Amino acid sequence: MKRQIPLALVILFGWLMLALYFIPLEGAQKINENLLDWTAIIGIFALALGIWSLISVNVDKIQYKKRDWPYSIVTLFGLFAMIVFGLKFGGADSMFQGQESYMFRHFFDDILIPIFSTMFSLLAFFIASAAYRAFRARSALATILLVGAIIVMIRFFPFIAEYTRPVADWIINVPNLAAKRAIWMGVGLGIVATGLKVILGIERSYLGRD
Amino acid sequence: MLLAVTQGLGPVFSWFFWITFAAGLGWLLWMSITGREVERRIIFLFMGLTVSGAVLAGIILPVQETTVVRNVFDTIEGLSEGDRVLLSLDYDPSGAPELEPMAKAVSQHCFEKKLKICYMTLWGTGGAMITDVIALAKVDFPDLVYGDDYCNVGYRAGNEAVLRVIASDFRKTFPTDVSGTSLDSLSVMNGILNCADFKYIVAIGSGRPGIKEWVEYVVEPSGALMGSGAAAVSAPQLYPYYPQQMNGMMGGSKGASEYEKMLRRVYPKFKSSRAQATEIMGPQTVAHVFLMLLIVFANISYFLAKKRKGASA
Numbered sequence: 413m414k415r416q417i418p419l420a421l422v423i424l425f426g427w428l429m430l431a432l433y434f435i436p437l438e439g440a441q442k443i444n445e446n447l448l449d450w451t452a453i454i455g456i457f458a459l460a461l462g463i464w465s466l467i468s469v470n471v472d473k474i475q476y477k478k479r480d481w482p483y484s485i486v487t488l489f490g491l492f493a494m495i496v497f498g499l500k501f502g503g504a505d506s507m508f509q510g511q512e513s514y515m516f517r518h519f520f521d522d523i524l525i526p527i528f529s530t531m532f533s534l535l536a537f538f539i540a541s542a543a544y545r546a547f548r549a550r551s552a553l554a555t556i557l558l559v560g561a562i563i564v565m566i567r568f569f570p571f572i573a574e575y576t577r578p579v580a581d582w583i584i585n586v587p588n589l590a591a592k593r594a595i596w597m598g599v600g601l602g603i604v605a606t607g608l609k610v611i612l613g614i615e616r617s618y619l620g621r622d
Numbered sequence: 623m624l625l626a627v628t629q630g631l632g633p634v635f636s637w638f639f640w641i642t643f644a645a646g647l648g649w650l651l652w653m654s655i656t657g658r659e660v661e662r663r664i665i666f667l668f669m670g671l672t673v674s675g676a677v678l679a680g681i682i683l684p685v686q687e688t689t690v691v692r693n694v695f696d697t698i699e700g701l702s703e704g705d706r707v708l709l710s711l712d713y714d715p716s717g718a719p720e721l722e723p724m725a726k727a728v729s730q731h732c733f734e735k736k737l738k739i740c741y742m743t744l745w746g747t748g749g750a751m752i753t754d755v756i757a758l759a760k761v762d763f764p765d766l767v768y769g770d771d772y773c774n775v776g777y778r779a780g781n782e783a784v785l786r787v788i789a790s791d792f793r794k795t796f797p798t799d800v801s802g803t804s805l806d807s808l809s810v811m812n813g814i815l816n817c818a819d820f821k822y823i824v825a826i827g828s829g830r831p832g833i834k835e836w837v838e839y840v841v842e843p844s845g846a847l848m849g850s851g852a853a854a855v856s857a858p859q860l861y862p863y864y865p866q867q868m869n870g871m872m873g874g875s876k877g878a879s880e881y882e883k884m885l886r887r888v889y890p891k892f893k894s895s896r897a898q899a900t901e902i903m904g905p906q907t908v909a910h911v912f913l914m915l916l917i918v919f920a921n922i923s924y925f926l927a928k929k930r931k932g933a934s935a
Contacts, residue, residue: 445790451783452795459779500801511749511800520715520750528715536909540669541662544916548924558917565910568876568903570684577686584861593862 415619422618426611466491494519560587639679643672643908647915654923657930665916672912673905681904691880693870694849697822698728699888703736705821706814710836711755714747717828717853722755723899724851724878725826727885729759734889738810739772740820742796744784744831749777749800762895769808776800781831785839789817789846818844826851826872833860837867851877875902 425447432444470484497519500510507513549555560583567573567580609615646668653660698707709728713721732739741752752774760766768774775796778784787795792814798804805811817823817840825836825848833850841848847869852860854874864871872881878899886892 441790445787445794448783448786449794452778452780452787455780455783511753517750524747525715525718529719532716532719536673537666537669540913540916541665543913544660544665544920545662547917547920549921550924558921562914562917565914568907568910570686570907573686584858588858589861592859596862 415616418619419613419616423611423613426607430611463491490519490523636679636681639675643675643912646671647912650916650919651922654919655926657923657927659923669909669912673909676905676908680901681908682900683904683907685876685879685883685900685903687880687884690864690870691872691877692884693865694728694824694851694872695731695870695881695884697847697849697869698731698735698737698824701735701737701821704738706738706740706810706819707732708740708742708817708820708823710742710744710823710825710827711748711751712744712825712827712832713751713829713853714745715751718751718754719902720853720875720878720899721826721828721851722751722758723875723897723902724872724881725751725755726758726898727878727881728824728826728851729755730762730892730895731881731885731889733759733763733766733771734892737821738770740810740814741772741774743777744781744827744835746777746779752776762892769803769810771810773805773808773810774800775805782835782839785831785835789840789844792816792819816844818846820846823848824851825849828853828856832856833868833871834863837863841867875899875906879903 429444429447432440432447435441467488470488472478473481473484474488494516497508497513497516498510499508500513501508507515510516547558547561549558563576564580564583566576606615610618650660650668701707709725709732711721711725729739741756743749743752745751756772756774763771766772776799778795780787780795784795792811793805796805799808805814813819823836823840823846825833827833827836827850833852833856836848836850840846848867849870849872850860850868851872852874854876857871857873857877860868860871872878876899879897879902882892882897882900886897
């Protein structure tokens with residue numbers, strides 16, 4: 413039953429949603445919209461599940477003093493601090509003003525934003541190092557890639573952009589676009605194939621092993 | 623020519639920066655020609671010095687306008703007073719340096735045209751991004767009235783499902799704004815039943831859910847008119863949707879700086895306002911040049927090594 417009921421639900425709702433998409437009747441579209449509302453509700457449950465999972469994993473780490481356990485304290489502190497300071501209740505004098513609250517803004521602006529920005533900025537260093545070490549014209553294809561990349565990058569440099577832009581635009585709009593479209597088409601067909609396998613009950617890996 | 627486009631710590635520092643930069647590149651070229659590998663830490667140091675030096679020198683480079691960005695600008699420019707625009711800010715702080723300037727510039731443009739903006743986000747961290755953008759826009763428009771000139775409906779969980787629903791019924795997913803006020807009591811939302819009721823949608827995003835999802839779940843089924851602002855890293859993937867599904871796109875800091883330039887050209891009052899993206903473009907371009915030269919030097923070194931190996935064999 414543990415496998416049959418979820419499988420039956422997936423097959424039932426899979427076919428139902430597929431059918432509703434193609435039925436232009438108003439009643440069918442209403443049912444479709446109501447079912448879509450459920451997706452948002454399930455999404456909120458997933459959020460709760462995610463928070464529970466985060467707490468459980470980190471509490472376990474702290475309890476058994478596993479590797480790097482002090483970081484778990486920071487994680488849990490951050491989680492609860494942002495939840496508490498993000499709450500909104502009381503009057504205008506209350507310290508709980510949701511996203512406008514003093515502490516929430518400071519945690520966000522002075523801790524989260526610098527951390528995110530630092531992580532993103534580090535890419536510049538790694539890209540520079542990787543480009544120097546690995547981006548070599550070892551074959552004809554690698555040479556084409558190398559020349560293409562340089563021309564596309566040069567289009568940002570204002571003093572020579574005028575001359576390189578037509579070529580750079582051609583690279584972006586013709587070979588790049590063709591490749592991207594082909595990839596998207598492939599991805600789309602893959603999604604259709606996987607979706608069909610799921611609603612036909614062939615693909616069952618989402619049910620787990622036991 | 624280079625000095626003419628530098629600000630910051632003054633011309634002496636600018637000269638010092640360019641001379642040091644050229645000397646550093648010369649040393650890297652010498653190392654490459656003599657076949658010596660440059661250590662990873664040296665590359666890191668060079669990149670750090672290049673970017674920080676360019677920031678301190680305050681290098682501002684001229685920006686060239688492109689059609690893909692101009693289409694977004696012209697669409698907003700063509701709207702009439704009181705028209706409603708939906709601005710979705712789907713990014714987090716890591717994308718903010720690139721995307722916040724375009725969100726700010728679009729907001730400034732809309733408010734200058736007396737258009738009404740509804741802000742929303744599909745990202746949990748997007749709520750704070752909206753607050754920041756509104757605060758930045760309000761510097762030039764301190765008299766904006768919440769509910770009449772703009773509103774903020776905030777974040778709803780559900781990713782693509784949120785878009786599927788708002789494409790046909792906006793209030794079903796967003797019955798209230800971020801403070802819990804009913805949308806029916808906000809004049810900015812009068813007559814807005816679904817996404818197609820907005821005259822223009824501008825989706826600014828750096829990942830998933832983002833611009834691609836807006837195209838798939840809102841533009842295609844509802845026929846809404848949309849422009850976008852994407853992080854530079856994801857912009858090339860979105861070109862297939864231009865110009866059919868989205869009529870224009872701002873790609874990274876370059877796109878944002880073009881928009882800032884257009885805004886200042888048409889509305890000179892914004893010349894006194896900080897052009898964040900234009901400021902970013904200088905150091906970013908210098909870093910790109912450094913990166914390109916690194917690749918060229920590495921290949922010189924590679925070919926010389928190959929030649930030496932061939933000669934000794």
